[in-house]
Amino acid sequence: MKTSWIAADWGTSNLRLWAIGPEGEVSGRETSDAGMGGLTADGYEPALLALAEKYLGDGPTEVLICGMAGARQGWVEAPYGAVPCKPSGLAPVTAPTTDPRLSVRILPGVSQAEPADVMRGEETQVAGFLAGHPDFDGILCLPGTHSKWVHISAGEIVSFRTFMTGEIFSLLSSQSVLRHSLHDEGWDDAAFAEAAADAMSRPERMASSLFSLRAASLLTGLAPGTARARLSGTLIGLELAASRPYWLGQRVVLIGGPLLTQPYAKALSAQGVAPESHDGEHLALAGLTAARIALTGTAQ
C-alpha cells in the first residue's frame, strides 16, 4: 500500500500520526508516548521512524507535523505567527533528517505580544475547524493541559488566552497533599457544579477552598469522587471567571475529547452558554490536511 504523505500531531506527551493514501484517505493511524517532553533534539527522527517506517516507500515521503516538536526545546524551532493572523499563515520549517526516506516539515505556532501568550498545535486544530466552518465568528475553547480560549473573526485569530488549568489539576491531584483525598476515579456532578459556581463568584478563595478538601476528607470522610469533582470545579470555575470576556454572550465551540469538554460544557451551560463540541483529533488532521493543500495544492 502506497503512502502519499504523513500527518503528525506531536505534543508534549504524545506523538500521533496518520498515513494518507493516494486518494487522500487515512490508510493508517499510529500513536506513541514519545512526546516532546521526553525527547532531546536527536531523538525525534528515531521516534518518528519507529511509528512511520512501515508506511515509507523507497523515495522520500513528506511528513507534516504540528505541535511542540516545533518548540525551542523541540526538533527544530518553528516561528510564531503574531495575532491578528490566520492560524496557518507562515511557511513550515524543514527539520534535519538523515534517513533519505523522510522529508519533514513543522508548522509554525501563534503568539500574542500583550498579554504575552503562545500556542503550538492548537492553531492547527483551529485551522481544521475553520476549514469546515469558513464563516465562523466566535470563540473556540480548547481545554487541556494548557487550555486555550481563541477569538475568531473573518478567518483570523484575533486574540487568545492560555490557562494552566489542566497542568495545575494534574499536579495537585497527583503530587500535593490532596492526593490522599482523591485516590480513585469517582465523580460527583453536583459537587462539580457547586465548586465551579463558588470559584466564579469568589475566585480568590482557590488556595483555601482546595485545602478544605483535605480537611473535609480528614474530619468528615469526604468521598474521593466528590473531592475530585470539587477540585475540577474549583479550577475550571477560576478559568471561567477570568475568561468571561471571551464567552459572555458569544457563540462558543469546545474542541477536544469528551472527557475534557464535558465539564466545561456543564459549567458553561450553568452560565447560560450552550456550547457545541467538536473532536480535537479529527480537527488536528483536518488542519494538517489544510496545510498540505496550501503547500501542494492537493490533499493527496
Added chain:
Amino acid sequence: MKTSWIAADWGTSNLRLWAIGPEGEVSGRETSDAGMGGLTADGYEPALLALAEKYLGDGPTEVLICGMAGARQGWVEAPYGAVPCKPSGLAPVTAPTTDPRLSVRILPGVSQAEPADVMRGEETQVAGFLAGHPDFDGILCLPGTHSKWVHISAGEIVSFRTFMTGEIFSLLSSQSVLRHSLHDEGWDDAAFAEAAADAMSRPERMASSLFSLRAASLLTGLAPGTARARLSGTLIGLELAASRPYWLGQRVVLIGGPLLTQPYAKALSAQGVAPESHDGEHLALAGLTAARIALTGTAQ
C-alpha cells in the same frame, strides 16, 4: 550532661529537636530530614533515636512532640481540638515505643468544622507566641507549605484558614512548564509587588497570568528572577485577596523564618498593614515548653 526532657517539632519534611537540661536550658539541638512524609509508623522510633540517643540516660526521658507525627498517617493519631479553643487545650497522646529510655507523647492539633480546616504544629507556635504575649488580640499569619491565618482573641483560636500557597509555588516552580523559565534563584522586588497587586485586584486571572510568564520567557526573554518573583507575587496576592477579612484593619504578626515572612511583609505593607515578624523555630520551642509546664508544672 544530663537531659531533663526533649522537645521535638516533627513536620512533613523535617524533624527538629532540642535537648533540655536540668535548669530548663537548651543543651543540644538536632535536625534531620526524617519528616513524616517519608516515614511509615514503624519508622518513627528509629528516626527519633538517631537524633536523640546521645541525650538519653538510663531511665526513661520524656519526649514531647508537636506536628505531623500526630497525623493519621503519622506515628500515632492525636486528636484535634475544635475552635474556638486554646491552642493547647487537649491532653497529648502516648506514642508506642520499644526502647525503655523513651517516653513519647504527641500534642493534639486544632480543627475547624466550617469552613473545614486543620492544623498540626502551627498551634504549638501559636501557643509559644501567646506564652510571651498573653493579652494578644489580633491575627497571626504563619506562611509556609500550607500558610495559616489565625484569629486570636482572649487567649483562644477563634477561627483560622489554610492556603496551599507554598505547596502550589513549589509544584509550579519545580514541576510545571514554568520550571524552564525560573531556573535560578534570582529575584525582582518590583515584579513581586506588581504581581501581588495585580492578583489582589484580579485574582481570577491566576492561571493565565502564570502561563504568561512562560510566554514572556519565550517571546521576550523574561529574566528568571523576575519570573520567580512574579510567580510568588501572584500566589501571595491571591492569598491576600482571600484573607482580607483576616488582615484588613487588624494587628498582624507574621511567624516564620525571614525567607518566608519577608514577601508577606512587603505585600501587606503595600496594603497599609505593618506586621511584626517573629521567628517560628523559637516559638515552636516556646510552645512545647508551655505544654511541658502544663503537664509537669515545670519547664525543667
